[in-house]
Amino acid sequence: GITVHGTHDAVVDQNVVWDAKANGLYIEDGNELRNTLNQNVMICSILNKCKVNWVSGAASQTAGIFMIGMSNNILENRIVGYENGIWTPGSFRGSGHGKAFGKVCPQFYPFGEWRGNTCHDCNRFGLYLDHQYPRNVKVDEDGFLLDKDSCEWFTADGADNGVVNEVRDEVNWHNTYVGQYAIGDIQFINYTSVNNGHSMYWKQGKDFVDGRPWHMLDSVFANDPSDSYGVLQFLGPSGPFAFGMKNCVFIGSSPPGIAALAAGQHCGLRGGAGPCNVQYLLENVDFSGMRAQQPRLAFGANSGVGEAAVLPVFVTKDSSLGGFRSIVSSHLNGFAEAGCVPIDSAWAKDALGCDASLRRLNLWGADAGVLKLMGPGFNVHPDMSFPAEGRNAGEVKYDGLRKGYGSLVLVGQDYELTGSFGGPDRSWIVEFSDPVLGDYFGADGVINLRVGGQTCQLRESDDRSFICEMGEFGGQCDFKALSSHHVVTDQLRCAQGRPSTSPSPTSSSGTTTSTTSTTS
Numbered sequence: 001g002i003t004v005h006g007t008h009d010a011v012v013d014q015n016v017v018w019d020a021k022a023n024g025l026y027i028e029d030g031n032e033l034r035n036t037l038n039q040n041v042m043i044c045s046i047l048n049k050c051k052v053n054w055v056s057g058a059a060s061q062t063a064g065i066f067m068i069g070m071s072n073n074i075l076e077n078r079i080v081g082y083e084n085g086i087w088t089p090g091s092f093r094g095s096g097h098g099k100a101f102g103k104v105c106p107q108f109y110p111f112g113e114w115r116g117n118t119c120h121d122c123n124r125f126g127l128y129l130d131h132q133y134p135r136n137v138k139v140d141e142d143g144f145l146l147d148k149d150s151c152e153w154f155t156a157d158g159a160d161n162g163v164v165n166e167v168r169d170e171v172n173w174h175n176t177y178v179g180q181y182a183i184g185d186i187q188f189i190n191y192t193s194v195n196n197g198h199s200m201y202w203k204q205g206k207d208f209v210d211g212r213p214w215h216m217l218d219s220v221f222a223n224d225p226s227d228s229y230g231v232l233q234f235l236g237p238s239g240p241f242a243f244g245m246k247n248c249v250f251i252g253s254s255p256p257g258i259a260a261l262a263a264g265q266h267c268g269l270r271g272g273a274g275p276c277n278v279q280y281l282l283e284n285v286d287f288s289g290m291r292a293q294q295p296r297l298a299f300g301a302n303s304g305v306g307e308a309a310v311l312p313v314f315v316t317k318d319s320s321l322g323g324f325r326s327i328v329s330s331h332l333n334g335f336a337e338a339g340c341v342p343i344d345s346a347w348a349k350d351a352l353g354c355d356a357s358l359r360r361l362n363l364w365g366a367d368a369g370v371l372k373l374m375g376p377g378f379n380v381h382p383d384m385s386f387p388a389e390g391r392n393a394g395e396v397k398y399d400g401l402r403k404g405y406g407s408l409v410l411v412g413q414d415y416e417l418t419g420s421f422g423g424p425d426r427s428w429i430v431e432f433s434d435p436v437l438g439d440y441f442g443a444d445g446v447i448n449l450r451v452g453g454q455t456c457q458l459r460e461s462d463d464r465s466f467i468c469e470m471g472e473f474g475g476q477c478d479f480k481a482l483s484s485h486h487v488v489t490d491q492l493r494c495a496q497g498r499p500s501t502s503p504s505p506t507s508s509s510g511t512t513t514s515t516t517s518t519t520s
Helices: 435-441
Strands: 002-004 009-013 016-017 021-027 037-038 039-042 065-067 074-075 078-079 118-120 125-130 145-147 165-168 172-173 177-180 184-190 192-194 222-225 234-236 242-252 259-267 279-290 295-301 313-316 326-329 349-356 356-365 371-374 404-410 414-419 428-432 446-449 453-458 486-488
Touching: 002 486, 021 039, 039 184, 065 078, 118 125, 184 453, 192 313, 242 259, 259 279, 313 356, 356 446, 371 404, 428 446
Parallel strands: 002 021, 009 037, 016 039, 021 065, 037 074, 039 078, 078 118, 118 172, 125 177, 165 184, 172 192, 192 222, 222 242, 234 259, 242 279, 259 295, 279 313, 414 446
Antiparallel strands: 313 326, 326 349, 356 404, 356 428, 371 414, 428 486, 446 453
């Protein structure tokens, strides 16, 4: 194939690569900058001709375009029949390669312009963004790091260090998978999936650093029933953040999959996200063209962990959820007591539709045993069977992989939380919902939370410094409690500038709108 190696500002344009072994086009070291790959065609006519062991990996670690250098322009290329179509294994080659080794952090280098590529009939992934989290890395003119700390999740003052990239006009068809395991600050615009084994495959995500709400915008997920290949299923991410979809269409039919849209691929497992109380925000998401045998929505996917089937929630302000404001798992049957109602299984198996707004509540810190959350939605006898495992009655279990707790609450209500808190040098940061939802709905959602006799008002606009959506996982995010956080010790300490007690909050209105640009 063609290799771009330690090179900047080159143009690789309108080439045809046929049956190249290992990789059709390879950006090799990780420091390459501003190169443009434009209108190239990489074809593997027989997979085993191209899928071979090579100097930098096994046969399974090959692609039509294999990128260690990320900060380059990828425009209107066509990849056919490779093991993977376009692969960005930044974490797999986390220190770079060759002369760039130890001088770069490819997982965190932002992309250049990314537009108009097509991957089809690839054995594993078509588009495969793997584990990319673009950040404001500081590099010299040769792409080498000036400051290794610029690869970190947080800036020195605890702000999100991400930078937004847009993947536009991508078309994928006849691939087993399309997507990634874990990415952040990457937005898909005008993405088209046709007859893939998975319309999208995604485990972990995060809120955008610039506050835009939509991870998938103006996109189509289609499956032609006359084609025997493909399943109409978007297996989406989970974790404590707000995942947004706007102007998206699901159309066609396929063999039964998990659901057209499943919240929480592998949630609760190692490699997946957690806690599983992700908030899926939908606007103008159209399921009316579906003829598939699976439901429209599902809680969790391929997990086998109780929280994955219980904690995700879908929210909207339009008709995307059939007229409801929220849809939640019916395993949280206490919300039926709070006014939610069973909905048709065509929408989701074991689900409740709610006119009220539900949001996530998380605590970050050490294991304090099983916590007890008391308030609206939890005034029922505990169901200890799988997957509820007491969560319906307010039991909140520890996620040891992410070092945190998660549950759901109703906006505008009062709650009390108890647990084995206290002890020397032990504290827990309390986090409620996401600022992007307050911005989107035009009202700052609030609850009152009481711990240890002290009540604080929690807001969606609360400070998120030194809090990340991965949890305190593997040293990648080192949480730090600040005076601007609500913190539990033996009782709840309110964030500086927030009231220690307050009147009962008012539930936010569903009729308020906010202005959102077409690409935000």
